[in-house]
Amino acid sequence: MSGDHQTLALVLFSVFIAVTLGITTWVSRNRHGSAEEFYAGGRLFSPLENGFAIAGDYMSAASFLGISGLIALYGYDGMLYSVGFLVAWLVVLLLVAELVRNCGRFTLADVVAARMAERPVRIAAGTSSVAVSVLYLVAQMVGAGSLVALLLGGTGEAARSWTVVGVGALMVIYVSLGGMRATTWIQIVKAVLLMAGTITLTVLVLLRFHGDVNSLLSSAAERSGRGKDFLAPGLRYGGDWTARLDFISLGIALVLGTAGLPHILSRFYTVPTARAARRSVVWAIGLIGSFYLMTIVLGFGAAALIGPGEVRASNASGNTAVPLLALDLGGGAGSTGGTVLFAVVAAVAFATILAVVAGITLASSASVAHDLYASLRHRHAKQYSEVTVARIAAAVIGAAAIGLGLLARDLNVAFLVGLAFAVAASANLPVLLYSLFWRKFTTRGAVWAVYGGLIPAVLLVLVSPVVSGSPEALFPGVDFHLFPLQNPGVVSIPLGFFAGWIGTVTSTEPPDEARHAETEVRALTGAGAA
Amino acid sequence: MDQVDKQEGLGASAKPVDDPWYEATASGWGEGAETGAPGDAHPDAVPRQRVHGAAEIYLEVQRSPAFQEVRGRYRRFVFPAALAFLLWYLAYVVAATAAPGLMARPVAGVVNVAMVAGLGQFLTTFLLTWAYARHARLRRDRAALELRWDTQEMTRGVVQP
Numbered sequence: 001m002s003g004d005h006q007t008l009a010l011v012l013f014s015v016f017i018a019v020t021l022g023i024t025t026w027v028s029r030n031r032h033g034s035a036e037e038f039y040a041g042g043r044l045f046s047p048l049e050n051g052f053a054i055a056g057d058y059m060s061a062a063s064f065l066g067i068s069g070l071i072a073l074y075g076y077d078g079m080l081y082s083v084g085f086l087v088a089w090l091v092v093l094l095l096v097a098e099l100v101r102n103c104g105r106f107t108l109a110d111v112v113a114a115r116m117a118e119r120p121v122r123i124a125a126g127t128s129s130v131a132v133s134v135l136y137l138v139a140q141m142v143g144a145g146s147l148v149a150l151l152l153g154g155t156g157e158a159a160r161s162w163t164v165v166g167v168g169a170l171m172v173i174y175v176s177l178g179g180m181r182a183t184t185w186i187q188i189v190k191a192v193l194l195m196a197g198t199i200t201l202t203v204l205v206l207l208r209f210h211g212d213v214n215s216l217l218s219s220a221a222e223r224s225g226r227g228k229d230f231l232a233p234g235l236r237y238g239g240d241w242t243a244r245l246d247f248i249s250l251g252i253a254l255v256l257g258t259a260g261l262p263h264i265l266s267r268f269y270t271v272p273t274a275r276a277a278r279r280s281v282v283w284a285i286g287l288i289g290s291f292y293l294m295t296i297v298l299g300f301g302a303a304a305l306i307g308p309g310e311v312r313a314s315n316a317s318g319n320t321a322v323p324l325l326a327l328d329l330g331g332g333a334g335s336t337g338g339t340v341l342f343a344v345v346a347a348v349a350f351a352t353i354l355a356v357v358a359g360i361t362l363a364s365s366a367s368v369a370h371d372l373y374a375s376l377r378h379r380h381a382k383q384y385s386e387v388t389v390a391r392i393a394a395a396v397i398g399a400a401a402i403g404l405g406l407l408a409r410d411l412n413v414a415f416l417v418g419l420a421f422a423v424a425a426s427a428n429l430p431v432l433l434y435s436l437f438w439r440k441f442t443t444r445g446a447v448w449a450v451y452g453g454l455i456p457a458v459l460l461v462l463v464s465p466v467v468s469g470s471p472e473a474l475f476p477g478v479d480f481h482l483f484p485l486q487n488p489g490v491v492s493i494p495l496g497f498f499a500g501w502i503g504t505v506t507s508t509e510p511p512d513e514a515r516h517a518e519t520e521v522r523a524l525t526g527a528g529a530a
Numbered sequence: 531m532d533q534v535d536k537q538e539g540l541g542a543s544a545k546p547v548d549d550p551w552y553e554a555t556a557s558g559w560g561e562g563a564e565t566g567a568p569g570d571a572h573p574d575a576v577p578r579q580r581v582h583g584a585a586e587i588y589l590e591v592q593r594s595p596a597f598q599e600v601r602g603r604y605r606r607f608v609f610p611a612a613l614a615f616l617l618w619y620l621a622y623v624v625a626a627t628a629a630p631g632l633m634a635r636p637v638a639g640v641v642n643v644a645m646v647a648g649l650g651q652f653l654t655t656f657l658l659t660w661a662y663a664r665h666a667r668l669r670r671d672r673a674a675l676e677l678r679w680d681t682q683e684m685t686r687g688v689v690q691p
Contacts, residue, residue, distance in 0.1 A: 228640070
């Protein structure tokens with residue numbers, strides 16, 4: 001890699017940082033410091049703005065770098081992520097967005113606690129939200145690391161670590177200074193940049209093949225050395241039945257996980273009404289859907305123009321396929337076009353990571369301050385304001401994610417996100433759906449649903465080949481893996497639902513009819529919504 | 531349409547401040563005047579009697595035919611639709627793993643069944659999004675909004691001392 005595009009990319013990225021820091025300062029200039037302001041940005045965003053912000057929160061480095069990389073390496077099997085990530089939004093749109101907007105205030109736990117004994121439910125839902133957020137953050141940190149490794153030509157091991165640290169520190173500044181309002185504007189700016197970058201690359205790929213998708217696909221198949229198999233399922237997940245079951249497990253986790261992601265749920269509180277929440281999801285689906293369609297083109301484009309071999313040589317899990325593609329589309333290494341395009345793509349990817357990281361950190365700091373600290377603090381302990389606690393929490397969570405991100409740096413980003421989705425779908429989705437739709441649901445059922453999904457999901461990951469017993473594992477030297485699948489979803493999601501059901505039918509307290517009526521009326525009409 | 535928007539906007543600004551439901555953890559503890567009232571993170575802090583009054587109102591609204599109609603319209607659309615798209619997605623994922631031969635069958639040029647099915651998922655997602663938004667706008671929003679005002683009127687009477 002020549003010094004030119006390094007310099008240019010760093011300049012562009014610094015511009016983005018300067019702009020977003022400017023936004024942060026500007027929006028927080030007359031901030032009240034209230035929880036309403038800090039977590040929900042005053043709830044006055046328009047559906048269009050929130051739609052872009054949701055898309056910005058969701059289209060992470062995992063999507064931009066990870067999915068295209070997987071498609072470049074494995075062809076069709078990478079597409080599963082695109083499809084799953086999009087279809088998941090139907091669960092959000094139909095079952096979750098409006099109802100959550102109407103009966104919660106800041107977090108997932110608000111919705112559940114409205115019907116149940118507050119303290120145990122808040123602790124449970126807060127814990128699982130933090131767990132999901134940290135996993136998701138790690139994925140973003142890994143993305144940042146591999147991007148820098150590419151930028152600096154894979155030379156600087158230390159540089160890579162410092163980037164991860166730097167990204168973490170920046171996001172803590174954004175979140176603690178600007179709260180939801182700044183985070184939302186960063187998401188919007190990032191979503192626009194990302195869409196613009198993706199559209200440019202897609203058009204260039206299609207132009208290269210004279211608009212002929214057929215020839216794009218056949219060159220990709222040819223270059224891959226796998227022929228037609230490259231365009232059909234099975235290259236990554238086709239082997240034995242364990243691999244196939246893993247694929248199904250991942251598919252289920254992707255489609256059910258989105259509705260349980262804390263940073264997505266918290267976005268619905270930034271608009272004034274349920275109707276606005278619905279319209280923002282419709283915007284988001286439009287943006288996200290077109291984005292994922294384009295990542296498919298980029299993935300196959302990278303396979304056709306760069307070739308899976310070269311992509312793998314640059315980064316074993318494919319995270320750098322898109323920057324390499326940009327370099328090639330601009331005219332190749334050394335050319336001005338290539339340099340510029342590469343720098344732009346690298347800067348956009350960086351912006352993407354930073355914005356997503358800020359969104360997740362904000363959501364998890366809300367879970368810590370609003371749910372966990374509020375429930376666990378000592379009555380007579382010194383009183384800090386909730387927003388202060390949230391700011392401290394942001395720093396602590398940032399630090400934890402940095403540490404884990406350094407450990408996990410060789411795993412594929414999209415794959416790591418798959419794990420976060422599995423935990424979200426197991427721990428958060430059952431309790432949320434039961435609370436919204438099941439009349440007989442009780443406090444014990446709620447607590448069991450959360451832990452009954454969270455604990456199996458986390459344990460199964462710990463004893464899976466991701467952590468030990470395979471060459472790509474976190475700890476390749478040791479082998480304590482007991483569970484054959486990499487993604488726990490197929491086991492842990494049903495367990496979450498089952499635990500919630502068992503907890504409810506065995507609980508001695510009767511369900512609270514009146515509070516259920518209140519939840520249902522509020523959820524569907526918006527009466528008394530925050 | 532515009533009218534609904536306007537009303538919604540008003541609804542947002544006319545937040546029921548003294549609503550028993552959220553008083554517990556609502557305003558974020560540790561800020562402003564109520565700082566430090568021990569136990570304000572617990573629903574019991576709300577005077578029992580007020581909860582009672584509001585609870586009865588919510589039960590009453592829940593039993594009303596108007597609410598049942600809104601809920602019925604919502605559920606009759608959402609449950610079958612959710613089941614349908616989840617099954618369609620699951621069928622797609624299972625077919626990709628269990629029947630790669632079928633998925634690899636060519637349709638036109640290098641485009642095979644798997645490609646068509648994958649793009650079909652995108653298409654059905656867009657279509658269902660459109661259908662749901664339309665259904666909610668035309669069949670649910672107005673009735674829900676009326677219920678919202680009625681309920682808020684009723685609870686306001688109870689809540690205010």
